[in-house]
Amino acid sequence: MQSLLRWSVEHSDPSGSQNPGDGEPKKLDPEIIDMILGKPDSEQMKEKLAIAVDERRSEEERVQALDDFEMLIESIDNANDLEKLQMWQPLHDLLTSPGSTDKVKRQALWVIGTAVQNNPAAQNVFLKMSPMQTILSFLAPSVPAQTRSKAVYALSGVLKHNAGAVRQLEAAGGWDMLRSALEDSDITVRRKTVFLINALLIPTSSSISPTQPPAPVQVQPQPSSATSSSTALTLHPSSPSPSTNFHTPSSPSAPVHPNSHAALQSDPSAMDTSSPTLSALRQKGILTTLINGLTSPVPHGEDGENEGDMDYEEKVVRLLETYVSACRGGFEGAEKGRLREYFGREGTDGEKYGLSEDEMRMLLRALE
Template sequence: MESLLRWGIENSANANDGSNPPPAPRQDLDPGIIDMILGKSDAVLMKEDMAIAQDESQSESARIDALDHLEMLIEQIDNANNLEKLQMWTPLQKLIESAPTPELKMQALWVIGTALQNNPAAQDAYFSHDPLPVLTNFLTPSPFSTSQTRSKAIYALSGLLKHNAPAVEALSRSDVNGWERLREALQDPDLGVRRKALFLLSTLLIPSSDPSSSSASSSLSQPIHANSHAAALANPSRTDTSSPSLSALSTHGILPAVISALTSPVPSGPDGDVPGPDPDFEEKGLALLRTYALECNGQFKDGEKEALTRWFDEEKVKEGGGNGALAERWGLSKGEFDSLREKVTGA
């Protein structure tokens, strides 16, 4: 024991006599190495994608690939909300306004539409940039508004307008002409664009839940925390797109345009050489008429009643069955179709 104590004292003295070198200071890891180990954050990747998308020295394919990757990232709602924090809405808007090719514009519209889906916070952030005049302008066919671009423009409009009454009301602005352009889209040369425009109109017409209901009142009594849906929770009436849409159906001639598109379909195709009705368009059109007549208690004018009654009768003969066969063809229950027909015929 005594020898062990002596050894400890001797070695302790040697450790404190300054003969041993001090430990080397720690060297921080290179950030590049950290990125290689952990991977870059989504925010960094989003910035890199946007930088490439804006860089006119990059090839078109590289810019499109960057936007495609950005679109994948903002499928995650937190990343979509980061578009505002990272100040990316302005460059995205500039891309759809001035990108040199329809393909680049289309890809930017795709990013915008995905970011807006079911995201009131993103809707408000983007709406503050007054995008409607540019978005609705895409609905008019032109060399820079191909069928694919028009389709993605409706996708972006859908994301902005759904459950967003302030944006829907802005469609009536003279510099937007949104309702007129959606009406014209019902006769777009591309059937896909027609279907999307009709589906959007039908969706906007669906009544939302009554803000004065007990569930809505209960939600208002609860504290509202900052999140993607805070705006909708704070003001439940903002989701009421049905009222302005119902008014627009008559004041902007959309209802007669829908009825005409159903009863006397315009040939489709780039050269207008594809005749005949489209079953998908018909189903979407009947869904709009059902919502208009049965859920919104909309009224048909005499000429509209005559056109629909004649069409119903003609299609019943073609179908070779009764109202049940037509209802099934158009995705309605027999009761829904019977009620709609009664509203049309008044019988």
């Protein structure tokens, strides 16, 4: 502010005698313009990323720069500018560079997760780098818990509503990694992982046809007439109607933007994460691990000092409800017995698990 005042005084004419039209106009100092109007976001992004990748800078400076960068790319327009500004490669390199500390890598995962969240255009650009193996490597038990948590956040942003990303996940052995994450020593990682799997399991309006429901994995399918009123995730209905599409414009004339899921309407299968997730629940043992998380949970905490977690259990029950009502999945005999025992012990009040009475009733019916 003092610089602005000084510039104003220096360029003023106390006598008022000078003709405004006389003399050459003086150019404004770019620094003064930046002080008044602020730097363009693109310039700020360049500056922050330059600091973040500069290994001569302190860890604190680099982490702060990435924190500032993350706030800038919360804007979807700025996130989409990452490709034009050629910033994706430097961001990805931060995850693998020997000069990146754990905190720098953690912050880079946060930036990536924010940039691709609910942004198909950014997702697809990032996926061209085949980043899945790199992100999954941060789920290893040797990685600090906070970084593992940020890795799940980044995976969530990349995978949601993107069938191509799920294919990359499968090719990289990601389902096995997610199954292990359901038994992570850090309960936050477990919660985020089960929430992510549930989000991937929820069908789009095109992935399961109401007139041609997929065969259940085992027992007889549940009636498809019941609907879900999930409060945990409301992007998709549990039983989609033939006339409703929650990812495409409400009318054929509505504009379609490349960073909108409506851009994928020409190929709805590109959004289908439910089908491969449903297969992985059985084939990769994820459903068994989820049931174990309710009936015989692995202790959590640095020394395994904690047992059980109601928040995690609530999320698992929500996923099982999605599996039954939205995907028409079934349980084997032993699984039914273990789940009946769990609900007999913990109670069958749907409100306890964030379920409506109808949702809870449908889940319990699947255990008969």
